[in-house]
Amino acid sequence: MATETPVKELVPPVMALAPVNPAEDLDDLGQLQNHLIQAAYLEMSTVPMYLYAMFSIETRGYSQWDPGMGAFRLIRSIVVEEMLHLSLVRNLLVAIGGRQKIKFYNQDFMPKYPSLMLHRWPELMLHLGPCTKKLVKDVFMEFELPKQDLTTLEAVPDGWYRTIGEFYEGVGKRLAALDKSTKSAIWNRDEAKYQYVDAYWNKDGGGGPVLVHDLKSAQDAMKIIVEQGEGIDPKNPSVPINPLKPTPGLDELPHYTKFKRIADGVEPLGFVYNLPTDPKTAYYDEETEPEAHSINNLFNAAYCYTMHMLDVIYDTSWEGMEANKESLRYHLERTFISLMQGVLVTVAETMVASPLNVTTTIQQNAAPTFEFYQLPETEKKAHLIKLCEEAMHYFPQLGGDNSALWLLNKMPDV
Amino acid sequence: MSASQPNGHKRLSAKEVSLLMEGGEIGADKRAGARGATAYFIEPEKLQKEVELHVCMGLNSCKGHGVDGTGDMAGMGQCATVFHVCHGDNECRGQGGCGYSGSDAEQAKPGNQECRWNGSCASPINEGRVHAAGPYRGTSVWKRARKIFEERMYAAGRPFGPSPGEGFADNMVPRYEEKRKIPK
Numbered sequence: 001m002a003t004e005t006p007v008k009e010l011v012p013p014v015m016a017l018a019p020v021n022p023a024e025d026l027d028d029l030g031q032l033q034n035h036l037i038q039a040a041y042l043e044m045s046t047v048p049m050y051l052y053a054m055f056s057i058e059t060r061g062y063s064q065w066d067p068g069m070g071a072f073r074l075i076r077s078i079v080v081e082e083m084l085h086l087s088l089v090r091n092l093l094v095a096i097g098g099r100q101k102i103k104f105y106n107q108d109f110m111p112k113y114p115s116l117m118l119h120r121w122p123e124l125m126l127h128l129g130p131c132t133k134k135l136v137k138d139v140f141m142e143f144e145l146p147k148q149d150l151t152t153l154e155a156v157p158d159g160w161y162r163t164i165g166e167f168y169e170g171v172g173k174r175l176a177a178l179d180k181s182t183k184s185a186i187w188n189r190d191e192a193k194y195q196y197v198d199a200y201w202n203k204d205g206g207g208g209p210v211l212v213h214d215l216k217s218a219q220d221a222m223k224i225i226v227e228q229g230e231g232i233d234p235k236n237p238s239v240p241i242n243p244l245k246p247t248p249g250l251d252e253l254p255h256y257t258k259f260k261r262i263a264d265g266v267e268p269l270g271f272v273y274n275l276p277t278d279p280k281t282a283y284y285d286e287e288t289e290p291e292a293h294s295i296n297n298l299f300n301a302a303y304c305y306t307m308h309m310l311d312v313i314y315d316t317s318w319e320g321m322e323a324n325k326e327s328l329r330y331h332l333e334r335t336f337i338s339l340m341q342g343v344l345v346t347v348a349e350t351m352v353a354s355p356l357n358v359t360t361t362i363q364q365n366a367a368p369t370f371e372f373y374q375l376p377e378t379e380k381k382a383h384l385i386k387l388c389e390e391a392m393h394y395f396p397q398l399g400g401d402n403s404a405l406w407l408l409n410k411m412p413d414v
Numbered sequence: 415m416s417a418s419q420p421n422g423h424k425r426l427s428a429k430e431v432s433l434l435m436e437g438g439e440i441g442a443d444k445r446a447g448a449r450g451a452t453a454y455f456i457e458p459e460k461l462q463k464e465v466e467l468h469v470c471m472g473l474n475s476c477k478g479h480g481v482d483g484t485g486d487m488a489g490m491g492q493c494a495t496v497f498h499v500c501h502g503d504n505e506c507r508g509q510g511g512c513g514y515s516g517s518d519a520e521q522a523k524p525g526n527q528e529c530r531w532n533g534s535c536a537s538p539i540n541e542g543r544v545h546a547a548g549p550y551r552g553t554s555v556w557k558r559a560r561k562i563f564e565e566r567m568y569a570a571g572r573p574f575g576p577s578p579g580e581g582f583a584d585n586m587v588p589r590y591e592e593k594r595k596i597p598k
Binding site: 189192193197198201202203211213214217318319321322323324325326327328330331334335337338341342343345346349401402403404406407410411412 | 514515516517540541542543544545546547551552553554557583584585586587588589590591592593594596597
């Protein structure tokens with residue numbers, strides 16, 4: 001059977017930068033590191049896609065009976081778990097000595113849309129698009145599919161796995177093989193102090209960060225990633241809220257089943273904003289769409305600063321952190337969450353409620369493009385504040401006390 | 415002594431305000447006389463360190479009820495007198511921090527829960543903490559807690575002063591944080 005070839009332009013750069021070979025020796029450390037870099041990309045590629053769909057849900061109120069509330073909450077709980085998986089994968093990479101091998105704030109790491117999903121064959125195209133039952137069924141559920149129908153097998157391109165299930169199984173085997181062949185010398189305990197081990201909350205989901213320091217803790221991290229995403233068994237559509245300490249009655253749905261509830265209409269979407277599909281910065285022309293142009297720049301810059309803060313967190317040790325004392329690491333851990341909750345979400349929600357000037361017969365609103373934004377080498381915080389002040393010309397609600405601008409002023413400058 | 419203002423009005427001194435609020439010696443006698451259960455009286459401060467439990471600075475409802483007895487009057491005390499780590503950890507009403515997790519309703523009332531265990535998130539409230547959900551999503555948890563406190567003070571007819579700050583510093587590690595360790 002001839003080997004298939006994916007469309008080159010749609011293959012994420014990480015495939016070439018950190019290539020994997022499923023057939024390579026299991027105890028090749030470089031291969032395992034590349035697998036984990038690609039795993040991080042895989043997890044990261046879900047975040048903008050799910051958030052974009054979530055922000056598009058207009059019918060949200062603060063009552064449990066508001067239509068759309070269920071769908072919004074379900075997607076939010078999934079995104080938070082994807083962020084957890086991202087940190088678990090990075091912890092795994094740090095644990096095997098690959099801390100310097102990855103940066104989230106990197107043009108080649110940050111996902112672009114449309115693009116192909118990694119390790120999914122036949123291809124699955126990922127998009128930023130407003131939430132519809134069709135998008136959820138055709139893309140989100142397919143992304144989280146527990147098992148693929150084996151009767152539709154096609155040849156897989158070189159360097160690809162057929163499913164993420166096979167991919168993560170490969171990662172698990174490599175971890176075990178390297179632990180054995182190195183007699184557990186693979187675990188870099190000196191670097192453990194850089195791992196993300198605290199500060200995680202998820203109202204409608206579970207799990208938590210794991211400090212990876214041996215094979216058991218590595219397998220624990222993998223268990224959370226696999227069980228929360230695809231689930232253990234397609235016939236049993238629930239997983240423990242804490243996969244490491246299953247407790248009868250404390251269950252949640254895996255991502256696939258959560259999305260199925262939306263696709264089946266169990267969780268109604270209500271009204272959804274008409275947003276562009278796969279928007280780019282160029283789509284918001286500075287002349288014709290100055291409002292969208294300015295606020296989109298602010299969004300992308302804040303999104304990139306969040307990624308940058310995570311990189312700084314992974315370069316800042318928590319060793320020596322003590323109660324009642326100042327700590328940069330603690331400061332970063334607290335404030336990057338605030339940046340997401342108080343700036344990114346606020347800016348995105350402001351955008352999706354703002355009509356574009358130039359549209360066709362059906363009114364279309366602006367939406368964040370989730371693109372790489374080149375931040376200055378120094379004084380990044382001042383730059384964010386400047387972008388916010390520019391956007392405030394069109395969106396004054398971003399300024400004043402208790403606003404996005406107020407919160408940006410609270411951020412550490414790193 | 416009362417100080418004259420440029421407009422000719424007089425401003426009450428702290429002593430006069432205290433006299434108005436607490437009734438001076440006569441008031442103290444009356445309060446002592448109102449205690450019928452026991453023959454003797456011990457100041458609560460001598461029995462317990464914290465006389466009021468609240469989730470951050472500027473939320474003390476009486477003079478001297480901030481941490482370490484701070485607070486020249488209501489709303490002026492330093493920091494929280496109750497410390498706990500996370501969602502649902504509050505041991506009594508009004509002791510939840512809010513902001514990171516919890517339902518919309520839980521998140522909407524920092525420092526004002528109806529009961530034990532139905533609070534949302536850690537205490538003290540750090541400066542940069544914002545609500546993750548609910549009607550105040552994206553805005554300061556401490557400012558919301560202060561607003562609720564002020565409403566309570568207005569309803570009770572109690573004067574209150576400015577807060578010394580807007581929450582626990584983001585770069586300070588709270589005392590509930592345990593030292594992180596790498597397992598052997």
